[in-house]
Amino acid sequence: MNLRGDPQSQILAGSSQSFVWARAAETRTMKAVVYVSSKATPVLANFAVKDDVPKPQPADTQLLVKVEAAAINPVDLLIGQLGIFMASPLPFAAGCDFCGTVEAVGAGDAAQQFAVGDRVFGYTGLGKAGFGTFAEYAVVEASVALKCNAATAMSSAQLASVGVGMLTAALGLFHALGLPMQCKAPGTSVLIWGASGSVGSWATQLARAAGYSVIAVCSARNFDYVKQLGAQHVVDYGAPDAVAQIRALGSSSQPIRYAFSTISSASCDLCVECLAGTADAKLSSCQGAPTKTVEPAVPCESVFLGSVPNPGPNMSFVEQVRDTLCEWFDEGKLIPGRVRELHGLDSVMEGLQMVSAGMSGEKVVVVF
Ligand SMILES: NC(=O)c1ccc[n+]([C@@H]2O[C@H](COP(=O)([O-])OP(=O)(O)OC[C@H]3O[C@@H](n4cnc5c(N)ncnc54)[C@H](OP(=O)(O)O)[C@@H]3O)[C@@H](O)[C@H]2O)c1
Structure with a gap:
């Protein structure tokens, strides 16, 4: 993991050992909206806000992102409702769409294409501890993280609304339909x-x-x-x-x-x-x-973004098209859709309720 520019490593360089340990302990946990159960009714009973969720650490292939905003998708509710795609023991942070700032980069080639401070957005993955974006921090596989120049002119909420919708649509058109x-x-x-x-x-x-x-x-x-x-x-x-x-x-x-x-x-x-x-x-x-x-x-071909970031044809496809999609943003061919903004991590619960009730032509995004 590359800690250059990381505030914690700056503290490490210039402070007494006891202060360093106190600081490290302070940053080992974070606030997040987590799954606490599955198949409970009403569906919101499967979620809770917690302050002591372990802060994830990026593997070599990953980025650690300080999440600025997270969109809410129907799948976030389905995971709790049906108990599907839960690859980690409960509790773990929910959410899979994000916009944020790179806080640390893994040592691998894909991760090293990014630098601390880069603004990134996209989709992380389903049902795995550390990947949940209804949290102060989340990890993302660097090879599927999106970064483009046009992002400077877009709000965190707009960028957070892109990942799941756009990548699923790209799979549906350019992969499944060919x-x-x-x-x-x-x-x-x-x-x-x-x-x-x-x-x-x-x-x-x-x-x-x-x-x-x-x-x-x-x-x-x-x-x-x-x-x-x-x-x-x-x-x-x-x-x-x-x-x-x-x-x-x-x-x-x-x-x-x-x-x-x-x-x-x-x-x-x-x-x-x-x-x-x-x-x-x-x-x-x-x-x-x-x-x-x-x-x-x-013939009908099913699309399943949820298999990303596990290795396979969908992951390879997203890796292949990522740069073209970012170029289309920079060329103005793609613009963010309509968003309904909520504020503060606690309002994820309200957002889940809104998506559960049904939205029309708008994506619910929580800005932290
Ligand atoms: N397989 C995957 O990888 C994958 C990935 C993402 C999402 N999904 C699934 O795909 C579905 C759509 O996801 P989403 O995020 O796009 O949902 P969404 O934004 O919440 O969809 C809401 C829209 O559905 C439209 N709608 C409702 N009933 C309709 C009908 N009978 N005909 C045409 N449009 C209708 C509404 O249109 P009007 O307001 O104009 O009526 C509304 O704008 C969900 O079931 C989700 O779980 C699957």
Whole structure:
């Protein structure tokens, strides 16, 4: 671990031994919102605010980040609700989306690309002690941490809202559907079901940035929002003829071949109806799988960001596309979505309650 610039190492250099030990003990714990149980009801009973959570230490491949803001995702609730993805013994800090400042860097090559004081953002991982971002400090694998020049003009809350949504959307479009990150056939359209949600709004922006034409499905109150993000066509999922409207946007020479569903098995089925009859059509989904079968079959590829940062195809994909995504921010092709800001670590509980009740076109972010 590189401690250059670390305030604690400066204290080590210039202080008496007894003061050093007192200071070290003081910084060994931190405040965090932790999982204390699973499957309790109401779902918030699985969380508690604690002051004595062990402060994580970065491994060679990791960065230690002082967290400035953390977004709340549906998966944070699901982990507690279903007791899934709990890889460490309870209690451990919850949360996986963050923006913060690098406090220490590991000795490995990927970590050494960063310096103490760098502003970073992104997604850390699910269910492991030390990775939880509803905490004063968290570790992140350096090879998936995001850093870009455009970040200087963005707030901590905006940056914290990026990680899970954008990386899941990138997996859905450029990995699961296999769409090139630069569109090779002008006019190719992508149907995005749930375009006003966090994943869907990033999918809309990413597809547009890559040169695709976006057909966005959301409620009418969010039409203007998704158009601002780059959608060419908007369709209200509440309309009884939504599928017919979408199919009419394709043509015999250029039918809709690609769809990304971000809501449920029911939305996967509706996507299948939209793609039915098109040769080589493909669907990806980050929530649920289709139950409907058509001829010719529409294959559906599931997306699971939660396998990152464990080694595997999803981790390799995120490592490969990270620099391009950061360049798209710097080129102004990507902008942060709408956020609802709360303040103070204690208000994570309020934020979890808001996400549990359902959000529309906004990401809940807690600024510490
Ligand atoms: N597999 C993975 O790796 C992965 C990663 C991230 C998220 N997810 C999952 O993906 C889902 C979406 O996550 P998120 O963070 O994007 O959620 P979110 O931002 O909370 O989604 C809220 C949005 O869902 C939209 N919506 C609700 N019902 C809809 C319907 N029937 N059709 C179209 N849109 C509908 C709402 O749109 P309107 O307000 O316009 O009605 C709202 O804007 C969640 O279930 C989450 O757990 C999976």
